[in-house]
Amino acid sequence: MLLYNLRLPQSNKTDGPRGPMHPKRILLAAAALAACVPAAYADDNKLTLENRIAQCQGCHGIPDWKTAFPEVYRVPKLGGQKPAYIVSALKEYRSGDRDFPTMRAIAANLTDAEIEGVAKYYGGDAAAPAGDRK
C-alpha cells in the first residue's frame, strides 16, 4: 500500500481549515473513489431512455438556454416538433452528416430505439399550434 507512505508537504498553503490532510483521510478518499468509478462504468450499459432524455433536457429543457460553442444562439425548442424530423436530425448527427460538435458527440452513442424514444417524448404531442410560447 503505497498510499501509507504518502506525506504531504508541511506548507500552510495546502492546509485546509482543519489543518493538513491526514494520510488516513487521503486513503479513505481514494477508497471511496475506487468504489465509485467501476460502478459508473458498469452502469454505462444500462442507460434508460429517461437517462437519455435527461441528457437532452440539460440544454433543450431550459428556456432561452444558449450554446456557447462554436456559435452563440438559443438551442432550439423541441416540444411539439415533428417526431420524424427529430429522428432524421439525430441520425444525421450520428452519421456526421449534420455538423454540430455537441450534438454529434451525444448522438454518436444513441441506438435507433433511443432515437425513436426521444423523438416520441418531444414530438408526441405535436398536434395543433397551441400553448403559450416560452
Add this chain to the structure above:
Amino acid sequence: MRPAMTKKLLALALLAIAFPVAAASGDAEVGKKKSTPCAACHGANGVSVSPEFPNLAGQYEDYLESALKHYKNGKRKNPIMTAQAANLTEKDIMDLAAYFASQNALQVKH
C-alpha cells in the same frame, strides 16, 4: 463633472449601445410576405403538413437565423433547403426568422 451631465452622457451611451441591436433584428411583417415559398413545406402557419418537415412556428429567432445561414453557406446540408436559402439575403433571413418566431406552436418541454 456635474451629476446631471453624467446622467445625460450615460443615457446617450446606453442609446448608442441599444440602437444597433434593435436595428439588427428582423421585421416579422416583412418576413410574412417573404414566407410564401416556405409555406409549401412548413405550412401556412409554420406548422408543417408533412411529418418529415420541421415545425417552425414559435422557434427561437436566433436559431432560425443560424439554421438559414448554415444552409446558405453550406455548413448544413439539405437539397431542398440549400436551394431555398441560396437566394436569401441577410435581411431576408432575419425577417423570416422574426416571422416564424412570432408564431405559436413549438415549446420548451420540461
